[in-house]
Amino acid sequence: MHDNKLDNPESGTATPRGPDTKLDYHEIPVIDWRLSETDKPRFLRELRDAMINIGFLYLGNHTVPKDVIDRVKEMAPKFFDLPPEAKDALDMKNSAHFHGYLKVDPSNTNDTDYNYRDIREQFNFGGARECHWRDGDPEYLKLHGEALWPPEELLPGFRDTLLAYYNHVEDLSYKFTQLVSESLGLSPEALDVFFDEDHQKLQPRCKVLRYPGSTDGKLGSGIGAHVDGSFLTYLLQVTDHRTLEVQNLSGDWIPVPPKDGTFVINLGKTLEKVTRRVLPATPHRVLAPTGPPRFSIAFFSSVGLDVKLAGHDLDFPPEVLNMKAARDKKLGVSGEFAFSEKDNELSGEVVLTRKLRSHADVAEKFYPKLFPKYYPNGRPEKPVTGRKEFK
Numbered sequence: 457m458h459d460n461k462l463d464n465p466e467s468g469t470a471t472p473r474g475p476d477t478k479l480d481y482h483e484i485p486v487i488d489w490r491l492s493e494t495d496k497p498r499f500l501r502e503l504r505d506a507m508i509n510i511g512f513l514y515l516g517n518h519t520v521p522k523d524v525i526d527r528v529k530e531m532a533p534k535f536f537d538l539p540p541e542a543k544d545a546l547d548m549k550n551s552a553h554f555h556g557y558l559k560v561d562p563s564n565t566n567d568t569d570y571n572y573r574d575i576r577e578q579f580n581f582g583g584a585r586e587c588h589w590r591d592g593d594p595e596y597l598k599l600h601g602e603a604l605w606p607p608e609e610l611l612p613g614f615r616d617t618l619l620a621y622y623n624h625v626e627d628l629s630y631k632f633t634q635l636v637s638e639s640l641g642l643s644p645e646a647l648d649v650f651f652d653e654d655h656q657k658l659q660p661r662c663k664v665l666r667y668p669g670s671t672d673g674k675l676g677s678g679i680g681a682h683v684d685g686s687f688l689t690y691l692l693q694v695t696d697h698r699t700l701e702v703q704n705l706s707g708d709w710i711p712v713p714p715k716d717g718t719f720v721i722n723l724g725k726t727l728e729k730v731t732r733r734v735l736p737a738t739p740h741r742v743l744a745p746t747g748p749p750r751f752s753i754a755f756f757s758s759v760g761l762d763v764k765l766a767g768h769d770l771d772f773p774p775e776v777l778n779m780k781a782a783r784d785k786k787l788g789v790s791g792e793f794a795f796s797e798k799d800n801e802l803s804g805e806v807v808l809t810r811k812l813r814s815h816a817d818v819a820e821k822f823y824p825k826l827f828p829k830y831y832p833n834g835r836p837e838k839p840v841t842g843r844k845e846f847k
């Protein structure tokens with residue numbers, strides 16, 4: 457199947473993938489984190505090949521403790537068993553920071569091109585961070601702030617378990633980013649320019665996703681082909697469903713089944729831009745599961761809110777540029793990468809615009825100065841929330 461159509465408009469277009477190329481891998485490599493200590497040249501070589509030529513990898517033997525993973529896998533799905541009123545109290549419309557509960561009910565959206573009939577649910581959260589926005593500050597500083605959590609008595613240990621997981625993955629993400637930098641022939645710190653020094657203006661985000669399975673002839677729900685807007689995405693597949701697929705460079709869809717003890721890592725559009733497409737974002741999709749619902753937890757690393765993606769030029773060595781050129785030649789991609797206008801804007805402004813366009817209710821309640829700009833005719837009758845934020 458050679459379906460290049462993407463349904464994530466804010467993420468832009470993906471690098472073309474077509475049937476004429478020879479880069480048709482059929483398995484996703486497992487990169488062993490321990491090699492970064494025992495045989496670093498091999499680790500960096502394998503990582504570089506996976507990043508440049510595949511764009512998806514499993515990371516095994518990583519630094520997040522097994523008991524932290526086991527606890528979050530057990531705890532995270534419980535959120536969706538809360539009574540509807542408890543979940544609704546945590547609805548994203550109550551968060552200036554776009555955290556909280558999000559559900560997409562196909563009967564109540566304009567998402568007519570989606571072939572599903574059941575409700576998809578998501579719980580969005582971030583680290584324990586205070587909002588420093590004060591009247592007169594740029595509005596995008598409101599993106600930063602504490603998540604909405606269910607009361608402890610309703611779900612004892614939920615907040616602590618999810619935050620412990622989040623903190624471990626965030627720590628892993630900074631270390632892994634330095635290894636990615638080294639694998640591209642740069643200094644370990646070369647990508648740090650996109651992250652502020654003390655990480656106080658960063659807000660990586662995490663989502664627990666529930667995909668309803670198909671039962672009794674009722675359709676389940678997946679996610680159509682898209683690329684992530686993140687820097688890097690670290691995915692934990694909680695259930696055993698084999699419904700995640702990645703598109704290889706020949707345009708074929710390759711399954712990414714769950715593998716115990718690993719994260720699935722894929723490249724986002726932000727990383728594609730700052731590397732000027734040395735590392736292109738990878739199209740992937742989730743097929744509608746059959747049977748019980750599928751759960752996964754995605755961690756999206758992000759750049760500083762006051763960083764401009766077009767603001768820094770990375771000095772790649774010739775061997776990396778040659779690998780990129782060889783790949784692009786096989787793909788039939790020509791021409792230099794060009795930044796778009798918004799790549800010269802602050803990342804916080806770009807992210808806020810995207811979120812305000814997807815969440816009119818949050819815009820109206822928490823961003824009254826910006827609301828008329830995006831909704832000159834008032835709040836739309838049906839929520840616009842849907843595909844754009846449901847990744």
Ligand SMILES: [Fe+2]
Binds near residue numbers: 682740
């Ligand atoms: Fe995704």
